[in-house]
Amino acid sequence: MKLKVKALDLSTGGPLVVVLDDLDAKKLDLHTLDRVSVKRLKSKKEIIANIDISAEGIKPGIIGLFSESLKRLGVEEGTHVDIETAPKPESIEIIRKKLDGHMLTKHDLRTLINDIVNDRLSEVEITYFVAGAYTKGFTLEESAILTEETVNLGFKLNLNKEIVIDKHCIGGIPGNRTSMVVIPIIAAAGFTIAKTSSRSITSPAGTADVMEIFCPVSISHEKVQEIVKKTGACIIWQSSLNPHGADEKLIKVRHPLSLDPEGLLLSSIMAKKKAVGATHVLVDIPCGEGAKFSYKEGKELKKKFIKLGKRLGIYVKVVITDGSQPIGSGIGPALEARDVLSVLEGNGPADLQAKCVFLATEMLSMVGVKDAKREVMEIINSGAAYNKFLEIVRAQGGRKTLAIPTARYFHSVESPKKGVVKSINNKLIAKIARIAGSPEDKAAGIYLNVRRNNHVHYGDVLFTVFSNNQKRLQFAQELINRSHNKVVVVE
Amino acid sequence: MKLKVKALDLSTGGPLVVVLDDLDAKKLDLHTLDRVSVKRLKSKKEIIANIDISAEGIKPGIIGLFSESLKRLGVEEGTHVDIETAPKPESIEIIRKKLDGHMLTKHDLRTLINDIVNDRLSEVEITYFVAGAYTKGFTLEESAILTEETVNLGFKLNLNKEIVIDKHCIGGIPGNRTSMVVIPIIAAAGFTIAKTSSRSITSPAGTADVMEIFCPVSISHEKVQEIVKKTGACIIWQSSLNPHGADEKLIKVRHPLSLDPEGLLLSSIMAKKKAVGATHVLVDIPCGEGAKFSYKEGKELKKKFIKLGKRLGIYVKVVITDGSQPIGSGIGPALEARDVLSVLEGNGPADLQAKCVFLATEMLSMVGVKDAKREVMEIINSGAAYNKFLEIVRAQGGRKTLAIPTARYFHSVESPKKGVVKSINNKLIAKIARIAGSPEDKAAGIYLNVRRNNHVHYGDVLFTVFSNNQKRLQFAQELINRSHNKVVVVE
Numbered sequence: 018m019k020l021k022v023k024a025l026d027l028s029t030g031g032p033l034v035v036v037l038d039d040l041d042a043k044k045l046d047l048h049t050l051d052r053v054s055v056k057r058l059k060s061k062k063e064i065i066a067n068i069d070i071s072a073e074g075i076k077p078g079i080i081g082l083f084s085e086s087l088k089r090l091g092v093e094e095g096t097h098v099d100i101e102t103a104p105k106p107e108s109i110e111i112i113r114k115k116l117d118g119h120m121l122t123k124h125d126l127r128t129l130i131n132d133i134v135n136d137r138l139s140e141v142e143i144t145y146f147v148a149g150a151y152t153k154g155f156t157l158e159e160s161a162i163l164t165e166e167t168v169n170l171g172f173k174l175n176l177n178k179e180i181v182i183d184k185h186c187i188g189g190i191p192g193n194r195t196s197m198v199v200i201p202i203i204a205a206a207g208f209t210i211a212k213t214s215s216r217s218i219t220s221p222a223g224t225a226d227v228m229e230i231f232c233p234v235s236i237s238h239e240k241v242q243e244i245v246k247k248t249g250a251c252i253i254w255q256s257s258l259n260p261h262g263a264d265e266k267l268i269k270v271r272h273p274l275s276l277d278p279e280g281l282l283l284s285s286i287m288a289k290k291k292a293v294g295a296t297h298v299l300v301d302i303p304c305g306e307g308a309k310f311s312y313k314e315g316k317e318l319k320k321k322f323i324k325l326g327k328r329l330g331i332y333v334k335v336v337i338t339d340g341s342q343p344i345g346s347g348i349g350p351a352l353e354a355r356d357v358l359s360v361l362e363g364n365g366p367a368d369l370q371a372k373c374v375f376l377a378t379e380m381l382s383m384v385g386v387k388d389a390k391r392e393v394m395e396i397i398n399s400g401a402a403y404n405k406f407l408e409i410v411r412a413q414g415g416r417k418t419l420a421i422p423t424a425r426y427f428h429s430v431e432s433p434k435k436g437v438v439k440s441i442n443n444k445l446i447a448k449i450a451r452i453a454g455s456p457e458d459k460a461a462g463i464y465l466n467v468r469r470n471n472h473v474h475y476g477d478v479l480f481t482v483f484s485n486n487q488k489r490l491q492f493a494q495e496l497i498n499r500s501h502n503k504v505v506v507v508e
Numbered sequence: 509m510k511l512k513v514k515a516l517d518l519s520t521g522g523p524l525v526v527v528l529d530d531l532d533a534k535k536l537d538l539h540t541l542d543r544v545s546v547k548r549l550k551s552k553k554e555i556i557a558n559i560d561i562s563a564e565g566i567k568p569g570i571i572g573l574f575s576e577s578l579k580r581l582g583v584e585e586g587t588h589v590d591i592e593t594a595p596k597p598e599s600i601e602i603i604r605k606k607l608d609g610h611m612l613t614k615h616d617l618r619t620l621i622n623d624i625v626n627d628r629l630s631e632v633e634i635t636y637f638v639a640g641a642y643t644k645g646f647t648l649e650e651s652a653i654l655t656e657e658t659v660n661l662g663f664k665l666n667l668n669k670e671i672v673i674d675k676h677c678i679g680g681i682p683g684n685r686t687s688m689v690v691i692p693i694i695a696a697a698g699f700t701i702a703k704t705s706s707r708s709i710t711s712p713a714g715t716a717d718v719m720e721i722f723c724p725v726s727i728s729h730e731k732v733q734e735i736v737k738k739t740g741a742c743i744i745w746q747s748s749l750n751p752h753g754a755d756e757k758l759i760k761v762r763h764p765l766s767l768d769p770e771g772l773l774l775s776s777i778m779a780k781k782k783a784v785g786a787t788h789v790l791v792d793i794p795c796g797e798g799a800k801f802s803y804k805e806g807k808e809l810k811k812k813f814i815k816l817g818k819r820l821g822i823y824v825k826v827v828i829t830d831g832s833q834p835i836g837s838g839i840g841p842a843l844e845a846r847d848v849l850s851v852l853e854g855n856g857p858a859d860l861q862a863k864c865v866f867l868a869t870e871m872l873s874m875v876g877v878k879d880a881k882r883e884v885m886e887i888i889n890s891g892a893a894y895n896k897f898l899e900i901v902r903a904q905g906g907r908k909t910l911a912i913p914t915a916r917y918f919h920s921v922e923s924p925k926k927g928v929v930k931s932i933n934n935k936l937i938a939k940i941a942r943i944a945g946s947p948e949d950k951a952a953g954i955y956l957n958v959r960r961n962n963h964v965h966y967g968d969v970l971f972t973v974f975s976n977n978q979k980r981l982q983f984a985q986e987l988i989n990r991s992h993n994k995v996v997v998v999e
Contacts, residue, residue, distance in 0.1 A: 025518070025565075026564060026565035027516070027527060027562050027564060027565040027566070027572070028562050028563045028564045028565070030540065030560070030561065030562075030563070036518060043948060044943075044979075044980060044983070045943070045983070046939060046942040046943050048710070048763050049521065049760050049763065050760070050761075050763055050764045051763075069521070070521065071518050071519050071521070072519045072521070072575075073517060073518060073519045073575045074516075074517035074518040074519070074575070075518070081518070084563075084564045084565070105764075109764065109765060112765060113765050113767075116639060116642055116643055116765070116767075118643075139764060140631065140632055141631055141632070141635045141761050141764050142764050142765070144632045144635040144636060144639070145635060145639055145764075145765055145767075148607060148635070148636055148639030148640070148643065149639070149643070151607055152607055152609075152639070152640070152643040152644065153643065219539070269540050269541070270632050272539050272540065272541055272542075273541045273596075273600065273630060273632050273633050273636075274600060274603060274604050274607070274633070274636055276604075276607075276636075448537060451537045452535075452536070452537050457534060488535075489535060492535070492536070
């Protein structure tokens with residue numbers, strides 16, 4: 018059926034969607050979310066898109082294309098296209114198989130990941146997959162295959178090293194910026210560590226957001242290989258190598274119910290480790306009130322990480338740490354960057370320092386270093402860690418001097434009474450920092466003056482919110498006021 | 509945050525969706541599918557909508573509103589509105605509870621159905637609910653509560669009769685238009701039967717589409733009560749009384765995977781029976797190759813219908829029938845209407861007649877009529893069934909003479925060889941009839957000349973496709989040609 022293109026000046030954020038008039042859809046017996054092939058006349062260009070049927074705005078003989086479809090097909094307003102019904106991709110049956118509780122084969126998982134990565138599934142269909150993964154789970158074997166297929170579809174680093182160390186933190190705890198300290202220590206100890214890190218999704222900052230203050234973190238595959246060979250390490254944004262990975266496509270539909278199916282979590286993490294050729298991986302699972310997992314859940318997850326590592330030929334060690342309050346004083350890219358530099362210089366917040374030393378010690382012990390803690394302390398105190406950090410920053414294209422931006426506006430929150438800090442709310446801290454502008458506004462965020470069990474007097478500053486935008490600082494203040502002293506609880 | 513409205517000339521088909529610029533969304537820490545309250549300035553009008561974030565088309569300071577939101581809020585292009593973040597509805601936690609495998613309480617189910625009916629959930633959220641219902645199922649008690657809550661939210665008929673009979677067919681079989689024969693028989697026997705029927709969704713025709721040839725089927729609540737009191741029966745479109753019911757909202761997201769979670773199926777059917785005050789219900793489950801259910805599945809479903817009926821105080825009887833080929837000769841509204849009239853006149857296709865007699869006999873037996881089959885035959889042969897049908901048609905506002913439209917174009921398909929009809933493909937038959945224009949084009953559809961096991965010669969007509977649109981008839985022919993004699997298989 019020949020139709021005339023109407024350019025819809027909107028993006029869907031990924032999936033290819035075209036809009037048909039109700040009557041035209043009936044002529045081809047098409048329902049909402051069915052698929053059509055859309056072809057340019059006198060051209061071989063073709064896309065397969067999901068259809069939406071609109072009661073308004075699209076007249077018979079017209080097809081509305083959202084911007085992704087316009088670009089992919091290379092057409093504009095008024096171009097004529099030919100559509101016909103297209104079959105459902107094989108993934109539909111595979112998703113149904115998972116919802117029915119069956120194990121997916123290697124072929125199934127490969128097909129599915131391929132269709133997700135290539136935007137061949139609609140939001141509703143991807144939602145069914147996430148629901149299937151959540152309710153029916155994955156066996157160890159399925160997680161392993163999913164990991165391998167994800168790696169096959171993305172980039173792989175080839176470092177030719179017998180030992181490649183890596184670390185991962187499950188996240189969810191504001192501050193807690195350990196990688197930028199631990200990686201230089203491991204590299205300074207003579208080991209290879211190619212770390213790919215996330216940007217923030219719902220947190221105030223990811224390691225990539227913080228590292229970006231000092232140097233670029235979106236670096237090509239070839240360049241990364243060079244940097245790691247030269248310095249023994251890198252600290253880059255994971256998606257710079259894999260911008261259209263399955264993870265990125267799943268985030269949107271996982272958000273409304275905050276679903277994080279374990280099978281997807283495990284394979285997504287392990288795929289990133291496998292892709293850089295890691296042989297030894299330390300996984301940090303912060304647990305407790307306000308963390309992503311309870312201690313009981315953390316212990317269950319620990320077993321699965323270790324088993325999956327074995328199946329994939331990676332030695333995985335898991336540490337369960339206290340995730341009940343922020344770690345470090347700074348929350349937000351610049352404020353965390355300041356903490357990181359202090360710890361690398363042998364100072365910094367005691368909790369962040371202790372955690373970095375603990376993790377680095379565990380990692381060196383994993384690869385057989387004796388008296389690892391002494392070595393870690395030596396690497397910090399001698400300045401070797403700091404120098405290695407500078408070396409990595411420069412290799413990634415950073416400037417020689419490390420400059421950290423500061424915010425123009427701030428607002429301090431004082432203790433409403435004398436007492437003891439009973440708790441600090443991770444979720445509220447994160448929310449306030451984000452509303453203040455973190456992570457886009459690098460200098461925005463929170464500086465925490467207290468930790469749990471600290472004694473405070475009436476009027477002592479509990480924390481300070483920073484922002485470069487007065488309006489956003491005001492929005493943050495409003496949230497603090499609405500939270501009735503629940504951000505930092507003093508009793 | 510104050511924003512200026514951009515009118516998006518498109519409908520979403522239900523859910524309220526507004527589109528924000530990426531930067532504006534960040535200022536309020538909003539993610540795609542989060543909710544905002546949108547208020548008109550200097551007015552109390554407010555809607556809660558899901559947000560979409562667009563990389564194009566929407567500039568900072570602008571908010572895009574799809575037509576549902578424009579109407580509901582009563583604003584237009586250029587109006588200023590104020591938005592702020594709105595909390596997730598309680599249903600989100602309830603959906604998650606179901607995905608986690610927990611039983612839902614009366615409060616949960618009432619809240620959920622209410623939010624679905626009132627367009628408070630996004631497509632992705634409703635998809636998670638369907639997936640939860642599919643993977644975790646409903647207990648008998650949950651199905652019963654869901655039925656009752658659905659009835660409470662919709663219309664209820666109050667007939668003041670001790671016995672109200674009803675019937676339901678699970679569907680999926682082309683033709684099979686039994687209700688329009690059975691209902692007049694039951695009413696002619698002196699019983700009350702208030703039948704609400706569906707329109708076609710994926711089939712060539714629903715009972716409501718066929719009945720509409722003779723009289724209106726969208727009839728108000730009060731009028732229906734009057735008609736049933738007068739004639740003992742009605743044959744109306746179920747959604748005319750409940751146009752914004754939960755079923756209607758769920759269809760869209762169930763379609764891509766063709767999911768029909770049993771718990772939703774059971775309660776949706778029983779809610780319609782409960783709403784008309786049915787005391788005795790006969791359920792027909794056609795089973796076999798090409799039907800919705802295998803015989804094994806049909807038997808399982810049968811038990812559940814009976815149990816649920818008991819819990820709801822309705823006597824349910826279930827018959828399992830042959831669903832492996834179409835029933836009757838006509839497929840499509842006018843062609844089925846012709847079959848129905850013939851059977852009411854004591855003639856018509858033998859398979860349709862036998863099935864109607866069987867169902868009517870079962871129904872009369874359920875309410876204690878002795879020698880029911882003899883009575884059914886007597887009602888048909890005396891003309892009482894036909895006269896009762898005319899009475900119902902007139903009470904619903906139909907004309908005195910029954911006229912059935914005919915199609916301008918047709919295409920006959922002949923047997924490619926001498927042999928025996930091995931099978932008739934329900935799905936292909938339905939698809940061809942729909943492409944030819946059924947059910948919108950009332951005269952479009954298929955007339956089947958054969959049934960399974962019939963002997964045919966080379967060149968005998970197997971079936972004829974009818975349409976009022978040459979182009980659509982051509983599309984239907986193309987599908988037949990692509991199907992390589994698999995529509996009616998002769999061996």
